Amino acid sequence: MESISVNWEALDSLLIEFAKSENLVEDLDDSSPSSKSSPSSPLSSSYRSRLLIHQIRRSLEIGDVDAAIELLRKHAPFILDDHRLLFRLQKQKFIELLRKGTAKGRDSAVECLRTALAPCALDAYPEAYEEFKHVLLALIFNKDDQTSPVAHEWSERRRIDTAGLLSSFLRANLQAYDPVFSMTLRYLISIHKGFCFRQGISSPISDLTERLLLEEHDPPATSQESLYEAPPFDEVDIQALAHAVELTRQGAVDSLRFAKGDLYQAFQNELCRMKLDVAMLDELVHEYCVYRGIVDSGLASPSASDMHTPDEAIGNHEDCSTSGAHQSKVNRRFQRSRSYATGERSRCKRWRGRVEELETLSDDPSTVSMNHSALELCNKRKDHKYEILLDIKELATKGMAAEVVEEVKAFDPNFFVQNPILLFQLKQVEFLKLVKSGDQSNALRVACSYLGPLAASDPTLLKPLKETLVALLKPNEDALAKGGPLSVLATSLQAAMGRRLGIEEPQLMKIIRATLHTHNEWFRLQMCKDRFEGLLRIDSLKEINTPLLTDPTSKTNADTCLNGASQVTVSSSGRMPEDCGSPIHVSCRDVICDENAILKVMEFLALPRADAISLLAQYNGNAEAVIQQIFG
Secondary structure: OOOOOHHHHHHHHHHHHHHHHHHOOEHHHHHHHHHHHOOOOOOOOHHHHHHHHHHHHHHHOOOOOOHHHHHHHHHHHHHOOHHHHHHHHHHHHHHHHHHHOHHHHHHHHHHHHHHHHHHHHOOOOOOOOHHHHHHHHHOOOOOOOOOOOHHHHHHHHHHHHHHHHHHHHHHHHHOOOHHHHHHHHHHHHHHHHHHHHHHHHOOHHHHHHHHHHEEOOOOOOOOOOOOOOOOOHHHHHHHHHHHOOOOOOHHHHHHHHHHHOOOHHHHHHHHHHEEEOOHHHHHHHHHHEEEEEOOOOOEEEEEEEOOOOOOHHHOOOOOOOOOHHHHHHHHHHHHHHHHHHHHHHOOOEEEOOOOOOOHHOOHHHHOOOOOHHHHHHHOOOOOHHHHHHHHHHHHHOOHHHHEEEEHHHHHHOOHHOOOOHHHHHHHHHHHHHHHHHOHHHHHHHHHHHHHHHHHHHOOHHHHHHHHHHHHHOOOOOOOHHOOHHHHHHHHHHHHHHHHOOOOOOOHHHHHHHHHHHHHHHHHHHOOOOOOOOOOOOHHHHOOOOOOOOOOOOOOOOHHHHHOOOOOOOOOOOOOOEEEOOOOOOOOEEOOEEEHHHHHHHHHOOOHHHHHHHHHHHHHHOOOHHHHHHHHH
């Protein structure tokens, strides 16, 4: 699960977008007096719609049907024009009135029957009147009777199903889809679970994924159009949707019909039916954002007078000097470097937490305070070594390699002894910057003092050393820019130093790394490209430039930096064929399988793509022979 690199900058972008879309953050400047005088950007209509759906769902799940109907009348009256949905709501209201067990509740239930439920049953859908007559049995069978013919009507599960069905309709009609990251995570985890199950392997992140992605799904929204009409959809789209979100073929057809043939809208509808533990998701996102310096940790910047000493910052390392003169020197040096490092992070945001009441929303983000859980998370970060780590990461991101080496050595003289490849990469950056500025003498000094000796002790570094020295021949070219983003090296350094300082890697990084790996492996088995990876920006998470700052020894996940390895090692997975929606030919066991033959076997036998290809290989790519053999 560790054999893939991740573009953490792309993930940063996704998470910033997620946090803003869910109104989870505010700019640090928003709390200042000057910011209050300027109008804040209004909350998005999509966010308000998602909040509306959440409140309607919650009202139905606790049995308050009237509150849900009132919210619909006020914000989405078109839903009540659909008699299929109105009938479901009125039937649930009838049950909830009876559930009260009072004479008044019973009278109200009978009134509901006469004035609302019966008229709606006449034209809701063909089976509605039979359902209406059946639910009348609730008048004589007790809610606690588990053997009654209406036990399922009394079940609280019906509340959840009704709430979920209504949510599916509202989400699609209001275009209130969850932020891209939320859908991406659902998709990657579902593929990860399926891959591990089919391959018979244990997942290293099962403790996280089982809690994060719930087994329950909302019921699907269905179209009012006739289900007996032949679907006018391309079989490629049907199969792509069915296997992407684990639907039957008919389920995929129904989903496409509801989305009026729009494959990507159908795909989003199906993804959003999957339920995530929102509280856990917020916690994972917050932990990652603090670790990456995207969100303010809630700490005051350390000053020279209260800053931890080097041995406090890195633990009880015996090799660190604790003399007053050394501490003072380190403090002065670190304070000087902080002025460079904190520029970017001064623009980070404050975590406010999730607000789930529609009525309490304000367009002024400064009126909403951070919730208790977020405060508790921030309080856990009251250690200046965390701030130090982020500042060193920022220095590396800005290419200040010499300063980084100096700061790291000051805090932990043995760090680069245990992580020589990181030192080599930082000195590469310093060398290339000096070459670009025309200072060849100092560039050669760096090469002689650091790059040469490091390569001499590790022969695998000889090749990158030679490639680095070639920059002397073309001093006008920006070799560093062509070498890949400095943020990659900065993340590797952060991960390695974090472990040295006892700062654990965020759990979200483990989830993304493992699920991207299984995503690669799954579509390699399917012998096609994922049609939805662009929509969910999965492709951008895998986009790692092949850099000059390379680690030739790294065969595993580069960003984990287990031995000081570079983050930029390219995944070992091979190039996959083109989009499976195009008429390609796939070679399998020396047998050429036509794309149409693959689709035919998938359709007739309801098989995954990989299994269909495997069967075709046994029959020389002849779909008719496969089908005849199975059914014969």
